[in-house]
Amino acid sequence: MEIHQARYFLMVCETLNFTRAAERCHVAQPSLTRAIKKLEEEFGGRLFSRERKNTHLTQLGRRVRPHIEQVMEAIETAQTEAESFRSAASPSLRLGVMCTIGPVRLVPFFEELRRTIPGLALTLKEAPGHALVDEMMAGELEIALIGLPHIPERLAAIPLYDERYVVAFPPGHRFEGQTTVASRDLDGEAYLQRSNCEFSDHFDEHGIERAFKVDTIYRSEREEWIQAMIAAGAGCSLMPEFTPMLPGLATRVLVEPEVSRTIKLVTVSGRRHSPTVAAAVRVVRRFPWPGMTAPGQAA
Numbered sequence: 001m002e003i004h005q006a007r008y009f010l011m012v013c014e015t016l017n018f019t020r021a022a023e024r025c026h027v028a029q030p031s032l033t034r035a036i037k038k039l040e041e042e043f044g045g046r047l048f049s050r051e052r053k054n055t056h057l058t059q060l061g062r063r064v065r066p067h068i069e070q071v072m073e074a075i076e077t078a079q080t081e082a083e084s085f086r087s088a089a090s091p092s093l094r095l096g097v098m099c100t101i102g103p104v105r106l107v108p109f110f111e112e113l114r115r116t117i118p119g120l121a122l123t124l125k126e127a128p129g130h131a132l133v134d135e136m137m138a139g140e141l142e143i144a145l146i147g148l149p150h151i152p153e154r155l156a157a158i159p160l161y162d163e164r165y166v167v168a169f170p171p172g173h174r175f176e177g178q179t180t181v182a183s184r185d186l187d188g189e190a191y192l193q194r195s196n197c198e199f200s201d202h203f204d205e206h207g208i209e210r211a212f213k214v215d216t217i218y219r220s221e222r223e224e225w226i227q228a229m230i231a232a233g234a235g236c237s238l239m240p241e242f243t244p245m246l247p248g249l250a251t252r253v254l255v256e257p258e259v260s261r262t263i264k265l266v267t268v269s270g271r272r273h274s275p276t277v278a279a280a281v282r283v284v285r286r287f288p289w290p291g292m293t294a295p296g297q298a299a
Contacts, residue, residue, distance in 0.1 A: 001039060001042060001068075001071075002035075003072075003075060004035060005035045005036070005038065005039045006039075006068050006071060006072050007025060007072065008021065008025055008027075008032045008035045008036060008039075009035075009036060009039055009047065009065075009068055010065075010068060010069060010072060011024055011025050012032075012036065012048060012055070013057065013061075013065055016055045016056060017055060018032060018033060018036075018050075018055065023270070024156075024269065024270060026270070036048065043060060043064060045058070045060040046058050046060065046061075047060060047061035047064070048061055069286075073282055073286075076275075076278060076279065076282060077279065077282075079275060080117070080275040080276065080278070080279045090119040090120070090121055091117055091119060091120050091121070091275070091276040091279075092120070092121040092122075092123065092276065093113070093117075093120060093121070093122050093123070093143070093276050093277065093280055094123045094125055094141065094142070094143075095122060095123070095124055095125065095143055095144065095145065095280075096124075096125045096126075096127065096132040096135065096136070096141045096143065096144030096145065096146075097124050097125065097126050097132075097144065097145045098126075098127070098128065098129040098132060098144070098145060098146050098147055098148075099126045099127055099128055099196050099221075099223070100128075100129075100147065100194070100196055100197060100198065100223070100239070100240060100243065101145055101147060101240070101242075101243075101263060102223075102240065102242040102243040102244070102245060103245075104242045104245075105161060105242055105263075105289075105290060106145070109283075109284075109287055109289075110122060112283055112287055113280060113283055116279065116282075116283050117276065117279050117280070117283075120276070125141065125144075128196045128198075129146050129147065129148040129198060130148070132144045132146055132266075133146065133148070133151065133152065133155070133266075136155060136266065136267075136268055137152065137154065137155075137268070139268075142267065142268070142271070142273065142274065142277045143265065143266070143267050143273075143277050143280060143281070144265075144266050145160075145263060145264070145265055145266070146263070146264055146266050147163075147198070147240070147261040147262065147263045147264070148198060148201065148261075149198070149201050149261065150201075151264065151266060153269075154268060154269055155266045155267070155268060155269065156266070156267050156268070156269045157264040157265070157266050158264060158265045158266075158281075158284055158285065159262050159263075159264050160262075160263045160264060160265060160284070160287075160289045161262070161263055161289045161290055161291050162260050162261070162262050162263075162291055163240045163241045163242050163260060163261060163263065164240075164241050164253050164254070164258060164259070164260040165199060165238055165239065165240060165241070165253075165254045165258075165259045165260065165261075166238070166239065166240070166241045166244075166251040166252060166253050166254060167181040167186065167236055167237070167238060167251065167252050167254055168227070168230050168236060168237050168238075168239055168244050168249050168250070168251050169230060169235075169236040169249075169250055169251075169252075170230055170231055170232070170233045170234075170236075170248065170249070170250070171248060171250055172233075173236065173250065175236070175250070175252055176250055178252055179252065180252050180253050180254070180255045181252045181253070181254055181255070182254075182255050182256040183212050183254060183255075183256055183257065184212055184256065185212075186212045186214055186236070186238075187212040187213055187214070188213070188214070188215060189214050189215065189235065189236055190214075190215050190217050190234065190235030190236070191214035191215060191216045191217065191235055191236060191237060192216075192217065192218045192219075192220075192226050192229050192230060192234060192235050192236070192237040193216045193218065193219040193220075193226075193237070194220070194221075194223065194226050194237060194238075194239060195219050195220060195221040196221055197238065197239070198261075199238050199259065215235075217234065217235055218234060218235070223239075223243060223245075224245070224246070226239075227244060227245065227246040227249060228246060230246075230249055231246050231247070231248035231249055238254065240261060241253070265281070265284045267281065
């Protein structure tokens with residue numbers, strides 16, 4: 001088995017589309033198809049079943065995939081080490097993070113990054129989601145964590161985990177006696193507006209009517225200020241369920257409708273990654289993200 005065969009095989013596993021896999025590998029489709037067929041000859045059976053537009057792994061393909069992934073990971077790790085040695089510098093990663101994403105579920109991932117990439121210097125670039133998308137499209141950023149409902153087709157996205165939207169409120173609020181909060185219950189409530197909140201984008205994406213009107217008394221771009229105001233009893237606010245950090249905040253899941261978002265790792269399709277970014281993407285694909293039954297599948 002040659003390295004390019006393994007790379008082509010894993011890209012078809014990811015895309016389940018020979019044409020798209022060839023595009024991402026920057027080769028002609030016939031060349032990719034021949035490489036896969038040669039690999040099938042070496043393994044003694046078909047690795048993919050192609051039924052019109054439905055391409056999927058065969059039982060043999062599913063059995064050999066984790067072993068090929070381990071081989072490619074070892075090769076790419078060696079390449080990263082060699083690149084670091086040649087540059088005589090510690091690897092660094094500038095990771096864009098949408099400013100509304102809370103750190104609760106990301107800290108273990110950051111620790112895994114540093115464990116897997118020795119000496120990694122990690123810098124977080126926090127900004128609203130659309131600003132991060134613009135920076136990536138302009139080539140100013142290679143990799144980002146984004147939770148927008150729509151991401152441009154040119155960007156490749158790996159879903160990590162889902163989180164619902166909740167209503168955050170101070171202790172003693174009337175919502176404390178409820179197991180959930182319906183959107184209509186917010187009508188007339190004193191409300192603290194998170195300026196970078198993309199909640200309305202999710203409503204618009206799904207064509208959901210907003211049947212409530214709140215009394216907005218405070219706005220801020222800073223999540224910690226909003227949370228401090230809530231804890232002080234100023235009012236309530238909508239936010240993703242893993243965003244609240246300050247003690248003294250109570251939350252209930254928003255229902256009728258229930259709204260959620262998916263946090264994704266985003267890169268630019270077809271753009272060659274630096275060794276450090278490539279290593280980070282590999283960590284993302286194998287990391288046990290909570291609640292995701294099949295981590296690392298491209299969206």
